[in-house]
Amino acid sequence: MTVSVGVTGATGRMGGEVLAAAADRDDLSVAFAVSRSPGASVEGVAVADAADFADLLASHAPDVVVDFTGPASCIEYASACAAAGVAFVTGTTGLSEGGFDALREAASEVPVLYASNFSRGIAALRRAVREAVPALDGYDIELTETHHNAKRDAPSGTALTLLDDIDEARSSVRQTRSDDIDDVRGASPRVHGREGEAPRTEGEVGVHARRAGDIAGEHEILLAGNHESLSLTHRAGSRGVFAAGALDAAAWLADRDAGWYDFTEVLE
Ligand SMILES: NC(=O)C1=CN([C@@H]2O[C@H](COP(=O)(O)OP(=O)(O)OC[C@H]3O[C@@H](n4cnc5c(N)ncnc54)[C@H](OP(=O)(O)O)[C@@H]3O)[C@@H](O)[C@H]2O)C=CC1
Numbered sequence: 001m002t003v004s005v006g007v008t009g010a011t012g013r014m015g016g017e018v019l020a021a022a023a024d025r026d027d028l029s030v031a032f033a034v035s036r037s038p039g040a041s042v043e044g045v046a047v048a049d050a051a052d053f054a055d056l057l058a059s060h061a062p063d064v065v066v067d068f069t070g071p072a073s074c075i076e077y078a079s080a081c082a083a084a085g086v087a088f089v090t091g092t093t094g095l096s097e098g099g100f101d102a103l104r105e106a107a108s109e110v111p112v113l114y115a116s117n118f119s120r121g122i123a124a125l126r127r128a129v130r131e132a133v134p135a136l137d138g139y140d141i142e143l144t145e146t147h148h149n150a151k152r153d154a155p156s157g158t159a160l161t162l163l164d165d166i167d168e169a170r171s172s173v174r175q176t177r178s179d180d181i182d183d184v185r186g187a188s189p190r191v192h193g194r195e196g197e198a199p200r201t202e203g204e205v206g207v208h209a210r211r212a213g214d215i216a217g218e219h220e221i222l223l224a225g226n227h228e229s230l231s232l233t234h235r236a237g238s239r240g241v242f243a244a245g246a247l248d249a250a251a252w253l254a255d256r257d258a259g260w261y262d263f264t265e266v267l268e
């Protein structure tokens with residue numbers, strides 16, 4: 001069966017990558033592509049007006065929509081998909097808590113899969129973090145992410161996911177070692193950059209966002225103790241890895257029931 005895909009943000013960096021990756025696959029076909037700047041052709045696909053999105057869902061009935069846009073449009077596209085009964089894959093970052101609530105609401109009607117990063121390397125990095133953090137409990141942790149100079153949100157969505165992974169790993173190891181679980185619950189304080197008199201406090205996680213050139217995406221987690229340190233680094237060489245992962249997710253999601261899904265389920 002060929003899965004038909006609608007693509008949003010078609011004139012954006014990721015939209016173009018998704019259309020290029022889709023053209024190379026036999027298991028997927030592009031039903032339509034939209035942008036707020038319609039009229040162009042991207043990877044041979046005519047780009048329609050984003051204002052016609054609901055009509056295009058009705059007329060083309062895609063199996064799934066793949067979205068890499070902005071937080072506000074992501075929510076609008078998700079609720080239109082929920083109303084039309086179309087599955088929704090999104091990698092849009094910078095969503096607020098309310099934005100995630102709106103996506104989860106859409107997931108009560110249709111399958112929704114959100115991932116802050118669609119690369120297999122980051123999925124492996126997350127597993128490595130969940131192993132390294134408990135093994136090196138008490139070590140200082142600093143997270144540094146580096147992206148191209150046009151990225152809007154900071155820290156990156158992937159950095160936020162990794163910070164949550166660190167919190168979860170820390171709290172699970174401390175719960176197994178302590179009877180007083182009130183003592184060990186809660187997020188590690190996150191310190192974004194340092195300036196002036198800013199000594200490190202125990203347990204904090206330093207977070208650093210760099211923006212430069214055309215770097216597709218780099219994430220480093222440094223765990224440092226006395227006389228040793230471990231650095232876990234992922235570098236995306238091109239946005240193609242994100243597009244490939246998002247299309248794998250779309251093919252996987254197309255015939256699922258309504259609900260909230262994670263990229264790790266696609267990779268199982
Ligand atoms: N999860 C992952 O693996 C990855 C996630 N991302 C995320 O994907 C998102 C897009 O990144 P990128 O492609 O670099 O960004 P770009 O700015 O290059 O493209 C964004 C596209 O979305 C469209 N768009 C933005 N806001 C709206 C809106 N309000 N309504 C309709 N269309 C809108 C833009 O349309 P127009 O051109 O008409 O203005 C543009 O085509 C970001 O959140 C980024 O962090 C990026 C890479 C990987």
Ligand SMILES: O=C(O)C1=N[C@H](C(=O)O)C[C@H](O)C1
Nearest residue numbers: 093116117151156157158217
């Ligand atoms: O905006 C980008 O480019 C990227 N955004 C995602 C994020 O915020 O983590 C994923 C990737 O790092 C590229």
